[in-house]
Amino acid sequence: MSLTIALTVNGVGHEVALDDPRVTLLDLLRERLDLPGTKKGCDRGQCGACTILLDGRRVNSCLALAISHDGAEIVTIEGLAVDDALHPVQAAFIGCDGFQCGFCTPGQIMSAVGLIQEGHAGDDPERVREGMSGNLCRCGAYAGITDAVIEAQRALGHAGRKHAA
Amino acid sequence: MKTFDYVRPATIAEAIAAATQPGASYLAAGTNLIDLMKGSVLRPDRLVDVTRLPGLDSIDHLDDGAVRIGALVRNADLAYDPAFASRFPSVAEALLSGASAQLRNAATAGGNLLQRTRCAYFYDPASACNKRSPGAGCDAHGGETRSHAILGWSEACIATHPSDFCVPLAALGAIVEIEGAGGRREVPLEALHRLPGQAPDRDTVLEAGELIVGIRLPSEAAAFAPHARYVKVRDRTSYAFAVVSAAAHLRMDGGRIGEARIALGGVAHKPWRAVEAEAALAGAAPGREAYTRAAEAALAAARPSGDNAFKIELARRIIVRSLTLAAAGTPDRMPALPASPFSIPAGVAFHG
Numbered sequence: 001m002s003l004t005i006a007l008t009v010n011g012v013g014h015e016v017a018l019d020d021p022r023v024t025l026l027d028l029l030r031e032r033l034d035l036p037g038t039k040k041g042c043d044r045g046q047c048g049a050c051t052i053l054l055d056g057r058r059v060n061s062c063l064a065l066a067i068s069h070d071g072a073e074i075v076t077i078e079g080l081a082v083d084d085a086l087h088p089v090q091a092a093f094i095g096c097d098g099f100q101c102g103f104c105t106p107g108q109i110m111s112a113v114g115l116i117q118e119g120h121a122g123d124d125p126e127r128v129r130e131g132m133s134g135n136l137c138r139c140g141a142y143a144g145i146t147d148a149v150i151e152a153q154r155a156l157g158h159a160g161r162k163h164a165a
Numbered sequence: 166m167k168t169f170d171y172v173r174p175a176t177i178a179e180a181i182a183a184a185t186q187p188g189a190s191y192l193a194a195g196t197n198l199i200d201l202m203k204g205s206v207l208r209p210d211r212l213v214d215v216t217r218l219p220g221l222d223s224i225d226h227l228d229d230g231a232v233r234i235g236a237l238v239r240n241a242d243l244a245y246d247p248a249f250a251s252r253f254p255s256v257a258e259a260l261l262s263g264a265s266a267q268l269r270n271a272a273t274a275g276g277n278l279l280q281r282t283r284c285a286y287f288y289d290p291a292s293a294c295n296k297r298s299p300g301a302g303c304d305a306h307g308g309e310t311r312s313h314a315i316l317g318w319s320e321a322c323i324a325t326h327p328s329d330f331c332v333p334l335a336a337l338g339a340i341v342e343i344e345g346a347g348g349r350r351e352v353p354l355e356a357l358h359r360l361p362g363q364a365p366d367r368d369t370v371l372e373a374g375e376l377i378v379g380i381r382l383p384s385e386a387a388a389f390a391p392h393a394r395y396v397k398v399r400d401r402t403s404y405a406f407a408v409v410s411a412a413a414h415l416r417m418d419g420g421r422i423g424e425a426r427i428a429l430g431g432v433a434h435k436p437w438r439a440v441e442a443e444a445a446l447a448g449a450a451p452g453r454e455a456y457t458r459a460a461e462a463a464l465a466a467a468r469p470s471g472d473n474a475f476k477i478e479l480a481r482r483i484i485v486r487s488l489t490l491a492a493a494g495t496p497d498r499m500p501a502l503p504a505s506p507f508s509i510p511a512g513v514a515f516h517g
Contacts (some may be wrong), residue, residue, distance in 0.1 A: 003171075021171040021212070024199070044200050048267060057241075057270040063199045064271070067171050068192065068214050115266065120245065126501040133403035134265020 005070040009033060010079025018067055025069060026050045026061040029076060037077035037106045041136075048135030051107040051114070052076050058114025060134075077106035080113070089113050089152040098148035100139035111135045112149045116156060123150050166202045173214040177344050177376065184213040185346060185374030191215050193237065194271040196264075197280045205290050206281075206297060221275075221378055224249055230384025233342075236275030236377045240330070241266070243274060253382060254495045255333040255393035255412050262397045262504035263329040265404050275377040278331060278341065278357065281368065282324035282434075283406050285309065295321045296365040310471025312408060315464075315480070316433040322365030323470035326358055326435050329504070333395055333412035335436040336428035337386035345375035354380070358435030365434070389414035389426060393495050396487040397430070397504040398479060407431035409480045410504065413487035415451070422446045422455070427463065427488075432480055439463035442484060451492045453485065460484040489513060 003018040009029070016032055026043070029035045029052070041049030043062045050061040053075040080087035089112050092098065099105040111132060121127035128149045129142070137145065174180040184191055188210030192198060201207040215221075221237040224246055232252065234243060240260050243249060250257035264272065286292040286305045293302035305313060305323050313323040331354060339354040357369050371377075397410035410430035416423045425446035427439040442459035449455040460481040467477045486506065493513045500508035 020168065022166050022168060044203060045196060045268060048265065051267055054271075058267050059271045060196070060267045063194075063196050063268075065171075065192070065195060065199065065212075068173075068195070068216060111267065114270075118241075118245075118266070124501055130403050130502055131266055133401075134267045 003067060005066060007066075007069070007071075008073045009035065010075060016066070021065065021067045023066045024062055025052065025054070025064040025066050025074070028066045029061065029074070035076050035078050038110075039103055039106055041104070041107070046136075047104070047107075048111055049104050049107040051110040051135065053110060053114060056117070058111050075110075075113075077110055080109070087113070088155040089116070089148070092148040092152035092155065093145070096148035096151055097144040098141055099137070099144070100141050104135060104137045104139075108132070108135045108137065108145055112145075112152060115149065116153050121149075121153075123153065125150065167205065167208040169209050170211040171214065172211065173217060175217070177218055177378065180213055180215055180218060181344060181346055181374045181376060183211070184376070186211070187373070189213055189374075191376060193273040193276040194239075196268050196272045197276065201281060201288075204288060206288055215376065227381075230387065232382050232387075234274050234380045234382075236273060236379055238274045239270060240264070240272045240274065240277060241269040244269070250499075252387040252390055253333070253337070253393070254390055254499075255395045255414060256330065256337070256382075258499065258503045259329040259333050259395040259397075259410075259412060261499060262395060262410075274330070274380055277328055278354070278377060278380070279369065279371075280328060283327045284313070284324035287324060296324060296361075296368075299364070299366045306471065308471070310469075310473050312406075312431070313470045313473055314433050315467045315469060315473060315476045316429075316437055317360045318434065318470045319361045319363065319365070321363055322361035322434065324361070324365065324434060325431050326368075326433065327406045327431070328436065329395070329397060329407060329410060329430060331358070331436040332410055332428045332430040333393070333414075334380065334382070335438045336412045336414055336426040337389065338383055338426075339386075340381040340383070341377055342379040342381060343371065343375050344378050345372060349378075351381075354436070355438050361434045368434075386426075388416050391495055392417060392491045394487050394490040395504045396483055396490065396506060398483060398506055402502060402505055402507060409476055409483050411480070411483045411487040413484070413491040415446075415488070415491050417451070420450065422449050422451055425459070425488075427459070427484065429463065429480055429484070432467075432476065439484070441465065446488075451488075453489070456485040456488040457481075459488065 039049035041047035190209035244260035292304040392415035399405035414426040442463035
């Protein structure tokens, strides 16, 4: 089997020749496609810093083998802003002090985009905290993160659109 | 990570042929397997990617009232499927109490069944582990054993099975559909996972190359939907494995318990169906006295495998609590913190 895969990343098509089946989506984004916004924290699926949207769903890119995702559509933190206009989730993280050192922030923001699209949390802070529990913040900016998710959701008009089963 | 050959079969038959040879491993989402490979805990020579196999990603409500979950259905898709969650609410609650949203978006139903223990000695290649290296010994004995087994363990292995999903499945009599070189066979979920005995390297009864293709919940399991709960005590409120968990289901018959279905998680090498507790509740009046009797029966054979005697009493209390919550009724909406003991519905005493 050929180890060349096709990916659409932030709307741009790529053909990537993999010289090794061990390459994860995280390493491919950072090392091959020059998109280092997606962060490598634990590299073991525990911290959420590597969160991306894979075919529209938030996942840990450190645990996804690139070879298994031939044909996938990926959105990373670099794909959210339109020219100089920040995505509403990015703007809300700034407005609500949703970060301190910033290392976990790309993963937090991608996870928040996924959570809002999933639509299960509504504007209940406890549901937002539960829905964001896969993203660790060692600075402890959780209160601001929760506020930012709810604020961004309001701005996007998703609040209360759908509830958990 | 050791390198490997990667193959992506187009059919189940091709997949089985490719996975039957020694050193081969199936790959679905990889949320557990890739982690284990990064730590050199597992070193497969060949990965057989099953994610593109046709026909394994749907939830089908069958004519006889059973529901069939394709092995590739993602944990989140199953938990949030309204038709499934309304009929099997404890399964949805268990799924949503496990891992993180990111992992639930990727992890598959079949993969959940086959996830490996989180015993730290299994994960640490420098430690002796009979599960990782048969005959090597077990460094968990005498080590950090707070989270280890209290039921069904052996001298060879005191690890626990970490799945939440499997706990209500065991209680509800789920059937696992398996394809192999010899054709299709079915195994009750309760009989899929093994007790460790002298061969803890074998988690399940699956033979080389056998592939889980689906999980079926029988029609009668839906009769417990009005009184079905999952309760999970963990070291964090979210995103942590169970210290002890319980799935409790009641079918009420007038003012009495017609039938109970109970299973425990985090206590044994397999999801632990508490048949003695179920028998103790059949025909009983619901209430603390009956629940306590059931809890005593469920843990009668329990013994600590180290520094974990507290789990025996904890398991008793979780059984009482899960039965109390189940009797109060399945909530109309999933709790904000699924399965958390901190989610207390109106009308249920905190220490009930």
